[in-house]
Amino acid sequence: MLLLATAWAPSLYSGAFRFSDSMGVDVVTHPRGYTGMGGILPVSIGIDPTSTHADAMVQPVLNIVDTINALVPSTGNLLSDAGVPGDSYDFESVALHEVLHSLGLAHPNAGKESGLEGAERNYTRATKGTNGWFDLNAGRDGVIGSGDDQRGDDVNLHWFRQSNNNPFTMAAIVDSTTYSRDAANLPAGHAFATNGDRTIGNLLGVVSTEAVMRQGAARGEAQRSLAHDDVATLRYAMSGLDELEGNQDDYTIELTYAGRTTSADIVLDFDNRVDFAGSHVNTILPLTDTHFSIHSSAVVLFNEDWPWFFSGGVQNP
Numbered sequence: 001m002l003l004l005a006t007a008w009a010p011s012l013y014s015g016a017f018r019f020s021d022s023m024g025v026d027v028v029t030h031p032r033g034y035t036g037m038g039g040i041l042p043v044s045i046g047i048d049p050t051s052t053h054a055d056a057m058v059q060p061v062l063n064i065v066d067t068i069n070a071l072v073p074s075t076g077n078l079l080s081d082a083g084v085p086g087d088s089y090d091f092e093s094v095a096l097h098e099v100l101h102s103l104g105l106a107h108p109n110a111g112k113e114s115g116l117e118g119a120e121r122n123y124t125r126a127t128k129g130t131n132g133w134f135d136l137n138a139g140r141d142g143v144i145g146s147g148d149d150q151r152g153d154d155v156n157l158h159w160f161r162q163s164n165n166n167p168f169t170m171a172a173i174v175d176s177t178t179y180s181r182d183a184a185n186l187p188a189g190h191a192f193a194t195n196g197d198r199t200i201g202n203l204l205g206v207v208s209t210e211a212v213m214r215q216g217a218a219r220g221e222a223q224r225s226l227a228h229d230d231v232a233t234l235r236y237a238m239s240g241l242d243e244l245e246g247n248q249d250d251y252t253i254e255l256t257y258a259g260r261t262t263s264a265d266i267v268l269d270f271d272n273r274v275d276f277a278g279s280h281v282n283t284i285l286p287l288t289d290t291h292f293s294i295h296s297s298a299v300v301l302f303n304e305d306w307p308w309f310f311s312g313g314v315q316n317p
C-alpha cells in the first residue's frame with residue numbers, strides 16, 4: 001500500500017523526520033529505495049536538463065553528493081566569507097537543505113509550516129498536543145528552542161541525544177540506545193529537546209553553527225557542511241527498522257550524480273511553482289507502523305527570480 005503524501009517541505013519549510021506531523025510522532029522516514037534490507041542504499045541526484053542555470057548547478061550538486069556521503073559533522077558551518085555576494089542566496093547551501101528533505105529529514109524547528117510567526121518559528125519542532133495550540137515559553141534563559149523551554153502538552157518531534165540534549169555534539173553510536181524523541185528520556189533538569197538553531201549554539205558556546213535542516217537561508221551566507229544534528233538524524237534512520245546500529249537492516253546512503261536527467265531519485269529544477277525552494281514527494285511507502293520510505297522521485301524546485309550564487313563562482317548566470 002502506498003500512501004499519498006502530497007507533502008511539500010515548504011521553503012524557508014535534524015533532528016526530525018518528514019511526515020512525523022501527519023503519520024505519527026515516532027515516525028522515522030527513510031530515503032527512496034529502503035525496504036528494510038541493509039547495506040549500501042544508492043540514491044541518485046539529477047538536474048532537469050531544461051532547468052534554468054543547469055550548467056551552474058553541476059558543481060554545487062557534485063559538492064552536495066560528497067558532503068552527504070562523507071557524513072562528517074562540523075561546527076562553524078555558517079560562513080559569511082565564502083564569496084557569496086551580500087544580495088544573493090547560496091545555491092549549494094539551499095540545495096543541501098532540500099536534498100536532505102528529499103532523503104526524509106524535516107526541520108528541527110517549528111518553521112513556517114507551524115503557522116507561527118517570527119522568532120516563534122525557532123521553537124523546537126513539536127505537535128500542538130491535546131489542547132490544540134502550541135504552548136510557547138522560552139524558559140528562564142529566554143532563548144527559544146533551548147532545553148529549559150516550557151512546552152505544556154506539546155509533543156516533541158525532535159530526536160535528541162539522551163546524554164546531553166546538545167545537538168552540536170553526536171554520540172559514537174546513533175540509535176535508540178543513545179537518541180530519543182520521548183521527552184521522558186531527556187537528561188535531568190531538561191524540560192524539552194534543544195534544536196540546532198544558531199542562537200542556541202551561541203548559548204552553548206558553539207558559535208557560527210547551525211543545523212542545515214534548520215529552516216531559513218540568509219543572503220550572503222554559505223552553509224555547505226553538515227552540523228552534528230544533521231548527521232545524527234541521518235544516522236538514526238540508517239540504524240534501520242530496529243533502530244539499533246550494528247544489525248542487518250542498517251544501511252549507508254550512497255549518493256551519486258546522475259547527470260542531466262529527470263530519471264533520478266532526486267531531481268533539481270528551477271521552476272517558479274515555489275516562492276523560494278522546496279522538496280516535493282508524492283508518495284511514501286509504509287514499512288512498519290512507524291517506518292516509512294520515500295516512494296516517488298523527489299522533486300526539488302527553486303524560484304529563479306531570486307539572486308542566486310553558484311559555488312564555483314558563478315552568480316546569476
Ligand SMILES: [Zn+2]
Pocket residue numbers: 009010011012013097101107215
Ligand atoms: Zn526546509
